[in-house]
Amino acid sequence: MTEIETKELSIGYEKRKIVEELNLKIPKGQITTMIGPNGCGKSTILKTLARIMKPKSGSVYLDGKIIHKESTKQVAKKLAVLPQSPEAPSGLKVKELVAYGRYPHQTGARSLTKADQDIIERSLKQTGMDAFKDRDIDALSGGQRQRVWIAMALAQETDILLLDEPTTYLDLAHQLEVLEVLKKLNEEEGRTIVMVIHDLNHAARFADYMVALKAGKIVQEGAPEQVICSTVLKDVFAIDADVVTDPRTKKPVCLSYDLMIPERAEEEELIPAGGAR
Amino acid sequence: MKRKPIIVFSILVVFIVLVLLISLQSGTFQMTPAEAFKTIIGQGSDQQELVLFEFRLPRMVLAILIGAGLAVSGAILQSISRNDLADPGILGINAGAGFAVVLFIYLFQGSYQNLGGSVYILPMFAFLGALTAAALIYSLAYKKGITPVRLVLVGIGINAGFSALLIIMQLRMSPNDFMQATVWLSGNIWGANWSSVLAILPWIAILIPLVIRQANTLNVMRIGDESAVGVGISLERSRLLLLFLAVALAGASVAAGGAIAFLGLVAPHIARRIVGPRHQLMIPTAALIGSLILLFADYIARNMLAPSEIPVGIVVAIIGAPYFLYLLIKTP
Numbered sequence: 001m002t003e004i005e006t007k008e009l010s011i012g013y014e015k016r017k018i019v020e021e022l023n024l025k026i027p028k029g030q031i032t033t034m035i036g037p038n039g040c041g042k043s044t045i046l047k048t049l050a051r052i053m054k055p056k057s058g059s060v061y062l063d064g065k066i067i068h069k070e071s072t073k074q075v076a077k078k079l080a081v082l083p084q085s086p087e088a089p090s091g092l093k094v095k096e097l098v099a100y101g102r103y104p105h106q107t108g109a110r111s112l113t114k115a116d117q118d119i120i121e122r123s124l125k126q127t128g129m130d131a132f133k134d135r136d137i138d139a140l141s142g143g144q145r146q147r148v149w150i151a152m153a154l155a156q157e158t159d160i161l162l163l164d165e166p167t168t169y170l171d172l173a174h175q176l177e178v179l180e181v182l183k184k185l186n187e188e189e190g191r192t193i194v195m196v197i198h199d200l201n202h203a204a205r206f207a208d209y210m211v212a213l214k215a216g217k218i219v220q221e222g223a224p225e226q227v228i229c230s231t232v233l234k235d236v237f238a239i240d241a242d243v244v245t246d247p248r249t250k251k252p253v254c255l256s257y258d259l260m261i262p263e264r265a266e267e268e269e270l271i272p273a274g275g276a277r
Numbered sequence: 278m279k280r281k282p283i284i285v286f287s288i289l290v291v292f293i294v295l296v297l298l299i300s301l302q303s304g305t306f307q308m309t310p311a312e313a314f315k316t317i318i319g320q321g322s323d324q325q326e327l328v329l330f331e332f333r334l335p336r337m338v339l340a341i342l343i344g345a346g347l348a349v350s351g352a353i354l355q356s357i358s359r360n361d362l363a364d365p366g367i368l369g370i371n372a373g374a375g376f377a378v379v380l381f382i383y384l385f386q387g388s389y390q391n392l393g394g395s396v397y398i399l400p401m402f403a404f405l406g407a408l409t410a411a412a413l414i415y416s417l418a419y420k421k422g423i424t425p426v427r428l429v430l431v432g433i434g435i436n437a438g439f440s441a442l443l444i445i446m447q448l449r450m451s452p453n454d455f456m457q458a459t460v461w462l463s464g465n466i467w468g469a470n471w472s473s474v475l476a477i478l479p480w481i482a483i484l485i486p487l488v489i490r491q492a493n494t495l496n497v498m499r500i501g502d503e504s505a506v507g508v509g510i511s512l513e514r515s516r517l518l519l520l521f522l523a524v525a526l527a528g529a530s531v532a533a534g535g536a537i538a539f540l541g542l543v544a545p546h547i548a549r550r551i552v553g554p555r556h557q558l559m560i561p562t563a564a565l566i567g568s569l570i571l572l573f574a575d576y577i578a579r580n581m582l583a584p585s586e587i588p589v590g591i592v593v594a595i596i597g598a599p600y601f602l603y604l605l606i607k608t609p
Contacts, residue, residue: 052506076509083503089359089554096555103497104509111557149504156508 001028002078002159002192004049004067008058011041011048011216018044019216021058026160026209029190031183033203035227036213037237042196043084043164045213049194050081050162076104080153084164088137094148095133098123101155123154127181143174150181161185163195167202175199179206204228204251212236228252234260282558285551289565293572297337300576301329305584336469339533340575340589341568342481343466344540346530348567349485351541352548352560353523356495357516358425358432361604364541365407365527368429369436371538373410374403374531376439379446379458400476400532407528410435411520422513424502464537464590466575473533480529485564488522492556495519499554537590539597540567546604570596 005025012018019041026032026049034042047053049060051067060067067075080101088097101123102116112120124130127147132140137148146166153161166182167175183206185191197203203210203224210227212220213236220232233241233254241257302313306328316325351364358368365371381402415423418431447458488495494515497505506512527541548563574592581587 047503050503050507052503072506072511073509076507081503081507083501083507086501086504089499091549091554093553096553097500100497100500100508103493106493152504153507 001190002063003028004060004062004079004160004192004194006045006049006058006060009045009048009060010056010058011044011053012056017056017216019048022216022218024211024218024221026192026194028192029186030208031186031193031195031206032209032211033207034194034196034211034213035198035200035203035236036219040213040236041216042213044216046081046162046164046194046196047083050079051075052081052083073104076156076158078158079160079162080156080158081162082149082153082164082166085168086149088145088148090136090138092137093133094129094135094137094140094151095120095124097137097148098129098133098151098155101152104156119157120155123151126154126185127151141174143170143177146170146174146178147181150178154185158191160192160194163193165196165198167197167199175202182206200228200233200254201246204253205246205249224251228254233257282552282562285558285562286565289562289569293341293565293569296569296572296576297341300337300572300579301333303576303580304328304333331470335471335474336466336575337572338474339466339469339477340571342474342477343530343534343537344544344567344569344571345485345564346477346481346526346567347534347537347541347571348544348548348563349488349560350523350526350530352545352556352563353488353495353519353526354541355545356498356556357519357523358428359499359501360425360429361546362542362601363429363432364539365523365531366536366538366541367436368414368432369410369434369439370407370414370432370524370527371531371536372436372439372443373413374407374528375462375536376443376446377402377406377409378461378532379443380406382454382458382461383446383450400529403532404525404528407524407531410439411524415517415520423516460588461535463588464535464593465588466534477529477533480525484522484526484529485560488519488526489557489560491515491519491522492560495556495560496554534571535588535590537571538594539601540570540593543597543600544570546600 006022009022010017010020022045034045036042044053048055051060051072054068062070062075062078098120099112102112102120105116121130124133127150129144129147129151132144137145140148150166166178170178179202182193186193207224210221210224211218212227212232219236220227228243229252230241230243233239238260239257240260242255243252244255246253302308302310308325312321312325313329315321316329321329347365354363354365354368355361378399381399414428414432414435418427420427447455450458494510497508497510498515502512544567545559545563547566548559552558552562570593571589574596575589578587578589578592
């Protein structure tokens with residue numbers, strides 16, 4: 001089972017530091033969600049974990065080895081990543097995109113083997129997309145499209161799956177559908193899943209482990225009950241939140257919240273508008 | 278799934294052979310189809326054989342090779358820049374090759390025709406020009422890696438720069454050289470003989486299979502930088518290798534056929550329409566379509582205003598420009 005962690009990890013664009021000295025150990029075989037306000041660096045951390053971004057200092061360790069020094073193709077056999085709102089080239093069919101997930105396992109221009117085909121079939125089934133495999137991706141709904149991308153990541157056959165806001169732009173039912181698929185993958189196959197999610201209640205409901213970030217630093221990490229509580233939420237998001245326990249899932253739920261006006265204003269000065277980095 | 282590509286390839290090959298046969302028997306020197314056929318099987322007069330095998334056939338073969346080269350080059354550039362409007366013309370690679378050729382014509386002031394082996398020297402110049410342009414684009418667009426948008430924008434800038442230099446150079450030429458340069462820049466299958474064919478055949482015959490070998494990488498390049506890294510591509514290295522292949526193909530083609538515009542843009546598009554975006558099929562289809570279009574355009578160029586010829590590049594542009602506009606209108 002592959003293990004991923006960061007040591008003294010600092011990341012930044014140009015001169016601006018976004019993440020400083022981060023030490024994060026992702027629990028094996030569990031679902032970890034990262035939450036935090038816009039610009040807190042959660043997507044940046046995910047990209048660096050996925051070796052898409054290079055750190056300024058410190059390192060990401062995959063099975064004890066520095067990930068940025070490993071062959072990227074070898075890393076792709078252990079770790080798959082689903083970026084925020086990816087786009088498929090037009091005219092591509094569902095099964096063709098999923099087949100791209102086999103890239104790290106192929107050599108040269110060799111076409112797909114029987115084993116590859118089986119894995120592609122299985123990935124399509126696991127995401128419930130096997131009925132759509134001959135469709136054009138352009139013709140699918142947002143939720144279906146997202147499941148196709150997840151199927152592609154699954155076809156990589158990795159222990160670790162990193163997802164950057166996999167539910168953005170999806171309606172309520174489709175959000176849940178995508179998250180249920182991920183949960184099933186985690187429970188049935190023990191895959192380690194790390195994702196950035198904006199919706200606090202979804203983050204809490206599907207997580208075994210949560211990481212709350214503010215200005216590139218960890219404010220609180222641990223089980224959902226330890227992270228989703230009014231003191232942490234006040235610190236991280238500058239909101240005054242009412243937290244209760246959901247009777248259905250036994251997980252904490254943020255029932256309602258208010259802005260804390262003066263502190264919020266202070267917050268905005270500290271963090272320059274940088275979009276959802 | 279398996280049968281469709283074979284049908285597509287067969288149809289394209291049949292079309293190419295058809296246009297080739299029609300084109301072979303038409304021209305200033307009249308020949309009936311029967312005569313042409315007789316000549317092909319070795320029963321024509323000496324004059325007929327000369328026209329067919331020494332003048333027309335090498336030119337047709339060149340058109341096929343150049344068409345394939347430009348089409349595949351365009352296909353690569355569109356995929357690595359993830360921009361469907363990219364082609365060697367728009368990115369300034371043609372202009373770089375053109376500048377080198379015009380420089381060559383200028384430096385030898387009309388005496389180059391007497392220069393021994395210029396058939397081989399001119400392509401080398403064109404290739405060096407293309408390589409220079411590509412190196413400039415790559416180094417100027419490089420900023421901790423290459424983003425596709427920068428690649429295209431810098432390419433357009435380089436194109437404008439080289440075009441300006443070209444005009445300066447041309448204005449200082451003698452009228453004769455000026456004509457020569459203008460015809461070359463419009464795209465013209467010039468000096469069509471078997472040695473020109475031999476000069477570019479190895480490039481096309483070696484490079485296109487190499488590109489097809491990279492089909493999986495090209496496929497994954499299309500799904501975005503982050504996803505491409507995610508499935509294990511070393512982005513910079515692959516991009517550099519593919520860019521080099523595209524430049525080599527464009528350079529060799531431009532050297533033999535001049536700066537033919539639009540072909541590298543249009544052929545990959547039509548190919549994607551027919552066989553979809555997977556490069557395993559798209560690249561060979563684009564190559565065949567490029568050959569077919571150029572062969573046909575050359576037939577028109579030779580015969581429309583016979584006995585005088587118009588540069589084949591102009592015919593391709595007349596076919597290609599409306600398609601280009603159509604694409605611009607359709608692209609959201």
